[in-house]
Amino acid sequence: MSDETVDVLIIGSGHSGGMAAKILTEKGISCLMLNAGPVADVRKDTEVKPAYELPFRGFKQPGILPHVFQSDEFNANTWVDEKEVPYTYDPQKPYNWVRVRLFGGRSLFWSRQSFRLSDYEFKGKSHDGYGDDWPIALADLAPYYSRVEGIFRVRGRAEGLAQYPDGNFVVDDSPWSGCMQRFVAAGKGMGIPVCKARSSMGVDGLASSVNLLLPDALATGRLRAIPNVVVRELSVDKNTGLVKEAHFVDRLSRREMSVKARVVVLAAGTLESTRLLLNSKIANSSAVMGHYLIDQVYGPGIACSVPEARDGKSTPGLMGGGALIPRFRNIDTKAKDFIRGYALNIFSSNGGMDPRHFAAYGKELENMLDSYHGSGFSAGIMGEVLARYENHVSIDKEVVDAWDIPALRIETKYTDNEFNMARDAVDTSVALAEAAGFEVLAKNYDPNPPGYSIHELGTCRMGDDPKTSVLSKWNQSHDIKNLFVVDGAAFVSAGWQNPTMTILALAMRSSEYLAEQMRMGNV
Ligand SMILES: Cc1cc2nc3c(=O)[nH]c(=O)nc-3n(C[C@H](O)[C@H](O)[C@H](O)COP(=O)(O)OP(=O)(O)OC[C@H]3O[C@@H](n4cnc5c(N)ncnc54)[C@H](O)[C@@H]3O)c2cc1C
Numbered sequence: 092m093s094d095e096t097v098d099v100l101i102i103g104s105g106h107s108g109g110m111a112a113k114i115l116t117e118k119g120i121s122c123l124m125l126n127a128g129p130v131a132d133v134r135k136d137t138e139v140k141p142a143y144e145l146p147f148r149g150f151k152q153p154g155i156l157p158h159v160f161q162s163d164e165f166n167a168n169t170w171v172d173e174k175e176v177p178y179t180y181d182p183q184k185p186y187n188w189v190r191v192r193l194f195g196g197r198s199l200f201w202s203r204q205s206f207r208l209s210d211y212e213f214k215g216k217s218h219d220g221y222g223d224d225w226p227i228a229l230a231d232l233a234p235y236y237s238r239v240e241g242i243f244r245v246r247g248r249a250e251g252l253a254q255y256p257d258g259n260f261v262v263d264d265s266p267w268s269g270c271m272q273r274f275v276a277a278g279k280g281m282g283i284p285v286c287k288a289r290s291s292m293g294v295d296g297l298a299s300s301v302n303l304l305l306p307d308a309l310a311t312g313r314l315r316a317i318p319n320v321v322v323r324e325l326s327v328d329k330n331t332g333l334v335k336e337a338h339f340v341d342r343l344s345r346r347e348m349s350v351k352a353r354v355v356v357l358a359a360g361t362l363e364s365t366r367l368l369l370n371s372k373i374a375n376s377s378a379v380m381g382h383y384l385i386d387q388v389y390g391p392g393i394a395c396s397v398p399e400a401r402d403g404k405s406t407p408g409l410m411g412g413g414a415l416i417p418r419f420r421n422i423d424t425k426a427k428d429f430i431r432g433y434a435l436n437i438f439s440s441n442g443g444m445d446p447r448h449f450a451a452y453g454k455e456l457e458n459m460l461d462s463y464h465g466s467g468f469s470a471g472i473m474g475e476v477l478a479r480y481e482n483h484v485s486i487d488k489e490v491v492d493a494w495d496i497p498a499l500r501i502e503t504k505y506t507d508n509e510f511n512m513a514r515d516a517v518d519t520s521v522a523l524a525e526a527a528g529f530e531v532l533a534k535n536y537d538p539n540p541p542g543y544s545i546h547e548l549g550t551c552r553m554g555d556d557p558k559t560s561v562l563s564k565w566n567q568s569h570d571i572k573n574l575f576v577v578d579g580a581a582f583v584s585a586g587w588q589n590p591t592m593t594i595l596a597l598a599m600r601s602s603e604y605l606a607e608q609m610r611m612g613n614v
Contacts, residue, residue: 097122097123099356100352103126103357105195105358106299108124108359109195109198109300109304111598112316142164150164169193201591203290203291205289208229209256212585219421223559232600236592248286273529322338324370325574335352336350374569375570384482385585387473388476391471392516393520393533395532396468400465413439415436429508435520438467438468444466472512474513479506482502546579551581552581
């Protein structure tokens with residue numbers, strides 16, 4: 092491959108890489124996509140063995156996936172093996188980094204919650220003085236959100252709230268269940284909006300790069316995609332200062348290869364994109380690369396029971412369904428001990444209860460589980476983590492992965508703003524649940540470790556000033572004009588929102604800009 096120069100090299104095949112491939116190929120540009128992992132063999136990889144045939148009886152093999160809370164022995168082939176691709180951190184400040192290297196990346200497994208950021212996020216500094224504004228506003232991204240929502244078939248309801256911008260939805264006109272009606276009324280009484288959640292329906296429950304983006308790119312005949320190759324470094328032409336070549340290794344044979352490209356689009360998933368750039372020692376004249384790592388606080392919340400549904404007395408339509416309380420703090424008023432805000436994910440359940448919510452054992456526990464069955468109701472935080480310079484990633488000089496690529500070291504922790512926000516979220520949830528007449532069974536104030544939300548963002552943030560940001564508002568490197576980073580690394584602030592709609596909208600916008608710049612001969 093070393094003599095060939097491809098038009099655009101896309102690294103990564105998830106939501107962000109898939110969107111770049113779709114837009115660029117549809118604009119007539121040929122692309123080569125490299126992806127670190129294999130194409131999933133759906134038949135073989137989803138075949139479930141009985142637990143007694145597995146060495147750890149369905150629990151997981153110790154040490155392989157210690158930070159992937161979703162993993163067990165049945166789905167262990169989904170996630171990146173932390174022994175093969177390690178990362179390091181101070182044991183006092185753990186980080187959960189959840190990665191997927193299959194073709195399609197995490198788009199194959201995401202939970203599909205689909206929200207827009209609002210100007211309370213894009214222009215957060217203008218609102219409360221903290222951090223930095225994004226170089227774009229909601230109005231810049233809104234047309235792209237609308238197109239992404241159309242492709243992903245986002246189901247939702249218009250709510251008319253500035254902090255929860257409406258979009259191009261498949262209308263959700265489903266009625267609230269009985270317990271949700273009581274919760275909505277409780278919210279109204281406290282001035283807290285309880286809204287319908289929004290999620291991507293995709294097609295047949297799959298809203299991935301593999302079924303919604305890459306088929307369009309492949310249909311143009313302009314996309315070549317190579318699985319099982321791990322990009323280790325990008326090199327720059329000393330005369331032009333442009334990226335000229337990507338060096339990669341075959342995951343299985345370990346053969347080293349390289350390819351020349353007119354443009355490189357990085358879409359390896361926030362921290363892998365930053366790791367690749369840091370290992371390449373490029374595009375960092377600002378010295379900001381790796382800094383401002385952000386995500387969302389998850390974990391704090393409450394578990395309740397709806398008394399009328401206990402002891403098998405639930406009536407049809409009483410239980411079931413979910414809701415979303417978008418950020419409501421620090422909009423018109425000011426919370427006393429934290430800035431920004433959180434959302435609450437609300438669920439009611441017809442199923443069994445978690446035994447951990449009951450301080451009982453044996454027969455007593457069994458009786459309680461029977462009695463409470465089908466009466467569950469829960470609220471959980473999705474809280475904004477503030478962008479701080481000191482939360483950062485760097486290259487660990489001591490540790491390499493299975494292909495001798497230096498590993499990432501992650502240094503990040505939550506501070507009082509996140510802890511105080513979590514406390515407010517739990518106390519507010521309790522007040523809402525009690526106002527609705529529910530029994531509160533358990534409260535958790537302790538955030539899970541950073542990274543747990545699987546929404547790692549920032550580290551190559553965008554901005555107008557090349558001295559304080561890595562990328563322009565078009566996701567283009569300030570330093571190297573034929574280098575684009577189209578995944579979550581570009582985020583300036585995290586917001587409370589799950590980020591994928593924003594990643595997709597930014598990748599779409601950036602790819603259209605790139606296509607136009609290539610047409611004009613500027614890139
Ligand atoms: C269980 C789960 C639930 C989630 N739920 C939600 C949700 O409800 N809502 C939401 O908004 N988000 C959710 N997310 C997050 C969402 O999946 C991600 O934000 C999104 O998929 C990121 O897409 P990406 O393309 O940037 O990165 P990825 O999907 O991580 O794709 C990156 C790709 O790059 C490849 N790659 C990495 N390094 C290299 C390299 N060196 N060389 C070559 N290739 C490389 C990988 O193989 C991978 O396929 C969830 C994630 C998970 C795992």
